[in-house]
Amino acid sequence: MALGGGHGLSASLQALRHMTEAITAVVTVADDGGSSGRLRQEFDILPPGDLRMALAALCEDTGWGHQWSAVLQHRFRGHGELGGHALGNLLITALWDLLPDEHVRGLDLVGRLLNTRGRVLPMSLVPLDIEAGILVPDDMGEPTEISVRGQSRVAKHPGKVVRVRLLPEAPPACPEALESIKLADVVVLGPGSWFTSVMPHLLVPDLRQALQDTPAVRVLTLNVSLTDDEASGYTVAEHVHTVVEHAPGLTFDHVIADPQVVRTRAEREALQAAVDLLGARLVVTDVGSARSPGLHDTLRLAAAYRDVLGVRTP
Template sequence: MKENCLLSDQVREEGPHIVTVGGGTGLSVLLRGLKRYTNNLTAVVTVTDDGGSSGRLRGELGVVPPGDIRNCLVALAETETLMDRVFDHRFRGGKGLEGHNLGNLLLVAMAEITGDVISAIKEVGKVLAVRGRVLPATLEQVLLAAELSDGSFIIGETSIREVTKGVRRVYLVPENCKPLEETMEALARADAVVLGPGSLYTSIIPNIMVKGVVEALLRTNAVRIYVANIMTEKGETDGYSVADHIQAVYDHAGKAFLDYAVVNVGPIADSLLERYYSEGAMPVVFDPSRVARMGIKIIKEDLVSRGEVAWHDSDKLARVVLGIIKDRKG
C-alpha cells in the first residue's frame, strides 16, 4: 500500500536541504518524519559499531559496520513494504547465520559486487526507493574509545554502552579519520543540520569528531539544531540534564556552534516511567536558564510518541525542525 504522504512529490523535491547527524534508533525516528516533507535529506551515520551482526561482519570482512546505515535506509524508504521487512529480518538460526541481519548481509554483498560501500548504499537505496541519501561518517576502520570518570580507559562502542562509572570523554582510533567529500558538501549547502536524538557518546559525538566536521559546522549557513533525548541512558548519561548533553558536545568539539535546542515537555506515562526507572534510566532534566546562557534558543514541545517506549514522535519532531527552518528564513 502506498504511504499516505502529506505533500506531493514535487513539493518534497523542492523541500529544504537537511543534514541529520547521529545513529541508532533516534536518527531513524527523525528520518521517518522528515521524509514526508522533503526529499533533500542527508543522513550522516556513525560507523563505530562493534557488536551484533555489524560487529561480526566488521571483524570478519573488514567492512564498514552496516547496521545503522541499514536502519536509516529502511527509515527513508518510500513505502512500508515487504521489502523493508526483508531488510530488517534477523536470522534466528543456522550455523554462521544466526543473529545476522539480512539487510546487513545484502549491503556487504553489494559492496563486494560494486566495489565500494557508497555505490552499495546507492544501489540498495534504489531497491527501497529511498528519499534522500545515507552516508557513513567515514570510510576508514575506526574504533570508539573512552576515558571513564575514574580515569580508566576502554575501547569499543559495545563496551562503552555497558559502562557503569560514567564517561569523561570519547575519542576515535585513529583520531585523524576523514569524512566523505559528500558530507562536507551537504553541510555547506544545508538549510539545517540536526544532531540527535540518540546516544550522546556512541551515536552523536563520534560523528563530529571525524576530522574537519566541526569546522564545516562552524562555516555552514545552516541553522544548527540539537534534539535533546527524552530519557537518560544508564552508565553513559546518568543524571544528565539537557545542558549537560550540550556541554559534552561542545567539550568534544572544542567550539560552541548550536543555534537551537529542541526539548520535550510532554508527559510520559507512569507505566513507562516505572519500566525505565527499573532499567536505570530517568527523564532528561530540562534546565532552561543554563541552556539559554549558552546562547541557544529553546523550542519546547510535547514530542513523546504514544507507544510502548519513550521515543520521539516522528511527525511531531519533523514539524518542529521544519518550523525552525521556516522561521530562520523569515
C-alpha cells in the same frame, strides 16, 4: 540532512520525511557489536548496521517501500552462522565485496533498489573505534577514571562517561558527506546514544569544521529519556555541555528538548544556560511517544522541526 546513528537517527529521518524527500543521512561507523561487529571483523569493512537502519527509515511510504524496509530489517533466528544477522547487513556487505572501496556507490545502489527518499552516507570511509573515559568507584568507593574501548562496551559499561575520542584520531571524513553539509538548508544532530551515535560526528575534524562553516540552520535534538546505561548520571544540560567541550566554536540555532527531561525549574535553568553557550534558542515541546516511553514520536518531532524551521509539512 541529519547526522547520528541507530534508532535516534531513524527517528529524525522519519520526522524529516514529513517535510521533504530531499534528505541526506550521515551515519556513524563505529559500531562493533552484534551482526555489524561480526561482519566488520570478518570482512574488514565499515559496520553496516546503522547504515541499514537509515536506509530502512528512508524507504518510500508505499507497499513496496514498507515491504523492502521489512526485508532490510529482517534478522535471522537460530545459532548458526546466519543467526543474528540482519539481511540488510548482508546485502550491503555483498555490494561492498563486489565494489571494493566504493562504499558510497554500494549504499546508493541499495537506495535505488529500495526507492529510498533520500541518501545515506557514512561519516568516514574507515571503520572507527570509540574510546571513552568512564568514572567508576574504586575499592574505597571513590570515583576513578578508567578507559573503555569499543562502542558496544562503552554503551553498556556502568559508570559515567566523562570523555570520548575516536581511534584512529582525526579520521578522514567522507567527501560526499562534507559536500552535503556544505549544500544543506538544515542540519539536524541527534537524538541518539549521546556518546556513541551523536558525539562521534563532532570528533571527525573535517566534519566538525563543515558543521561550523555551513550556512544551514543547525538543530540539536536532545533525547527524551536519560535511563539507558550510556546516559547514566547525566542531565540533558550536561549533554549539551559535552557538545561545547568537544566542539568548541560550533554553534546551533535551535535546541529541542522534551519537558519530561526538564521537569524542575532548576533543570530548565541549567539547560537554558548550557544552550546559551551554543548561541541557540531553546525549544521545550512534547516530542516523546506516549505509547513507547523513551522514544521520540515521529509526528510530534516533525511538528517541532516544522515550527523551528518555519515551514509547512505536506
